[in-house]
Amino acid sequence: xxxxxxxxxxxxxxxxxxxxxxxxxxxxxxxxxxxxxxxxxxxxxxxxxxxxxxxxxxxxxxxxxxxxxxxxxxxxxxxxxxxxxxxxxxxxxxxxxxxxxxxxxxxxxxxxxxxxxxxxxxxxxxxxxxxxxxxxxxxxxxxxxxxxxxxxxxxxxxxxxxxxxxxxxxxxxxxxxxxxxxxxxxxxxxxxxxxxxxxxxxxxxxxxxx
Numbered sequence: 001x002x003x004x005x006x007x008x009x010x011x012x013x014x015x016x017x018x019x020x021x022x023x024x025x026x027x028x029x030x031x032x033x034x035x036x037x038x039x040x041x042x043x044x045x046x047x048x049x050x051x052x053x054x055x056x057x058x059x060x061x062x063x064x065x066x067x068x069x070x071x072x073x074x075x076x077x078x079x080x081x082x083x084x085x086x087x088x089x090x091x092x093x094x095x096x097x098x099x100x101x102x103x104x105x106x107x108x109x110x111x112x113x114x115x116x117x118x119x120x121x122x123x124x125x126x127x128x129x130x131x132x133x134x135x136x137x138x139x140x141x142x143x144x145x146x147x148x149x150x151x152x153x154x155x156x157x158x159x160x161x162x163x164x165x166x167x168x169x170x171x172x173x174x175x176x177x178x179x180x181x182x183x184x185x186x187x188x189x190x191x192x193x194x195x196x197x198x199x200x201x202x203x204x205x206x207x208x209x210x
Contacts, residue, residue: 010037011163011204014045021056022101024206025049026114028163030137032091040092044078044138048098051077055100064107068148071098071109075138075146079111082139093137097129097161104210106159109148111136113164117175119183120157125176157210158183165203166193 014025027044031037051074055062062070075096082092095112108116108129116129128151136144153159160179167175178196182189186207194203 008032008037009202010041011165011202012038012041012045013204013206014049015206016049016053016056017101018056020101020103021061022099022208023049023052023056024099024101024161024208025052026097026161026163026204026206027094028096028112028114028165028202028204029094030092034090035085035092037092040082040094043081044094044096047078047081048074048096052098052100055102061102064150067100067102067107071100071107072146072148074098075109075111075144079138079144080142083142086139093139095164096138099159099161101208104153104155106151106153107148108151109146111138111144111146113167115162115164115167116151117160117162117179118151118153118157119160119179120154122154125172125179153210155210158186158189159206159208159210160189160193161206161208162193163202163204166205170196 008031011028016023025045025048027041029037029040031040095114097110097114100107117127119125186209190205190207193205
């Protein structure tokens with residue numbers, strides 16, 4: 001679910017599932033007077049989708065090392081694309097999270113403050129996205145290394161992916177309460193997280209049930 005975008009900033013998402021595989025992308029982009037945030041967001045999502053969709057749609061699929069390599073190289077390419085634009089005083093940036101599902105395992109690569117949470121019956125609510133690159137932005141500098149890792153999910157788990165606007169001004173306890181109260185309906189939970197008030201930033205949310 002997306003909320004209306006202002007001209008200079010935009011959040012966006014892409015989601016495609018095929019059998020036991022899926023590709024899920026989130027982007028939070030900042031534009032400038034030279035280039036709208038919405039255009040930056042669409043460029044980033046389109047390039048990531050075109051590069052990574054084979055992991056979901058190919059008959060054979062990709063092995064773990066190929067997944068890791070392709071995700072990191074895609075993030076490098078996105079960063080270089082925005083960095084090159086900024087050498088022409090475009091001044092655009094983006095935070096991006098990529099997630100690829102293979103059976104009950106999720107491979108995640110991200111730069112910036114986009115978060116990933118897992119709700120399981122055994123562990124409760126756990127934030128699985130790391131903080132090491134939280135302050136980094138694609139396009140800021142020529143070399144940005146994403147956080148890339150894998151998470152093994154249990155049957156009945158929820159995976160919640162959300163841009164930073166989803167989590168701003170909300171406590172961990174409130175997040176836990178919202179997620180648990182609506183865990184039976186991923187679609188409704190996505191709406192609740194995206195629509196909660198006050199709304200001071202753009203929001204994009206993907207909720208998946210396993």
